[in-house]
Amino acid sequence: MSLKINIRHQAGTLDLQAQFKVEQPGITALFGPSGSGKTTLINAIAGLIKPDSGTLTINDSTVFDSATKTHMSPRKRRVGYVFQDARLFPHLTVRKNLFFAHRRATNRLPENQVDAIIAMLGIGDLLSRRPAKLSGGERQRVSLGRALLGNPDILLLDEPLSALDQARKEEILPYLEALRDQRRLPILYVSHSIDEVARLADHIVVMDKGRVRASGSVFDILARTDLAPLTGQFDAGAVIPATVTGHDPKGGISYLGCAGHQLIVPLLPSANTTTTHASTIPQQTRLHIRARDVMIATSIPDGISANNILPATIAALTPVGTGNIEAALHLGHAAKGRILTTPVIQARITNWSALRLSLEVGQQVYAVIKSVTVDGKLRDTDA
CATH class of the missing domain: 3.40.50.300 (P-loop containing nucleotide triphosphate hydrolases)
Structure with a gap:
């Protein structure tokens, strides 16, 4: 067709x-x-x-x-x-x-x-x-x-x-x-x-x-920062594929795997609430992670409620609007000169934050994402 x-x-x-x-x-x-x-x-x-x-x-x-x-x-x-x-x-x-x-x-x-x-x-x-x-x-x-x-x-x-x-x-x-x-x-x-x-x-x-x-x-x-004025500056972000690895109904969360990293999201609606493993439900999901919901840390933060602290490498820093920077982050830490092909998420921060942290392309950082801000939806494995 x-x-x-x-x-x-x-x-x-x-x-x-x-x-x-x-x-x-x-x-x-x-x-x-x-x-x-x-x-x-x-x-x-x-x-x-x-x-x-x-x-x-x-x-x-x-x-x-x-x-x-x-x-x-x-x-x-x-x-x-x-x-x-x-x-x-x-x-x-x-x-x-x-x-x-x-x-x-x-x-x-x-x-x-x-x-x-x-x-x-x-x-x-x-x-x-x-x-x-x-x-x-x-x-x-x-x-x-x-x-x-x-x-x-x-x-x-x-x-x-x-x-x-x-x-x-x-x-x-x-x-x-x-x-x-x-x-x-x-x-x-x-x-x-x-x-x-x-x-x-x-x-x-x-x-x-x-x-x-x-x-x-x-x-x-949705990962392209140059389209932000058309895709909606304050709702822009990334959609990335992931695999369901388990659920914790008591804690109200599901576990996902993405590019070798674990993410924690609110319990998926179709999750089997009688088991903590994912073998009986569809395995594939997609995540919508909004740029406004991602923070950047130059070292692993301690004593915070955010469940997702992912190693990342800055792929691009793009001015967006007045006083903001859109940071494209490859998941994972890349050695100097190495090009990553892992999924990219976006983080929207102020110019002041980028200057204060001395952020630059190629820098190894950490993406901090609150679980409650991540939208995850199950998809059939053959979709």
Whole structure:
């Protein structure tokens, strides 16, 4: 499954010029400030607007080509679209909303897959209700189900959590994770929340003023200090892979391994609370460590509550904003002249702190991270 985009479109003051590829299943986040062209782009992919020029290809099928005057209708594109406000038919039950798309699909899903999607989204008990009787989170889950039952080649999610409060967001996020890990199809996820992107996305396309400013894996893009103005200066940080090694339910913590080092995080939600070892649960996780939550010490601190004190080597020191420095830290101590390939975390400190500690690139230091500030989410081992 693949998506290839090379289009230009003028919409008011927005001059959209987008060119990138999505060539594997998983979630690709379209991320950027309001007005950067994210929604305009996915509307073009869905066929809701006709670009001024360029080409759009879904699964080797050209759905738009200005040179040949090709513009396939939205229905023929096999695109699933979930809007911010769910847009369910208010006069239909949940069951009829779901099967509205299923009945019109050009390639209908078999009954066992329909049942699996309903079970995955936890909406089996809602089938007889009407949308007015659903919570915001339930409506979005039904909207996801309706899109999936259309058996799309690609799924477009336009800020599906933006209209929900934090409690409803936490309700639906696990279902989006299940969707990512269980359904093997490309997903474009529009968001302006760095926390959502760090938790859900495999790849990121960063947009600003109608242009693609950067694209790549979530691990690489969120580690780039030069993108801080676009990725959100005060929420920027790193996403790094780790392996679950154990749990301590009594202490309320989980143990993770990353690049040969142990990290302690709050007890993972899916942890087996009857055992302290990790053999019975998924092993892989990703961590979102915010730059603002990392301190730098030039020697191992003593007598502090922070559980994570990791050896690190300064890879870069970059001025950010007024009076701040973004320090890129490779995990581990590198001998002089040796280049590390370990994961990079970010630390945001003041200029004064950098001067006071005489920090410089290549210096061996310690990254101090409070356990409660680290976001860790389990992922299936085959995801």
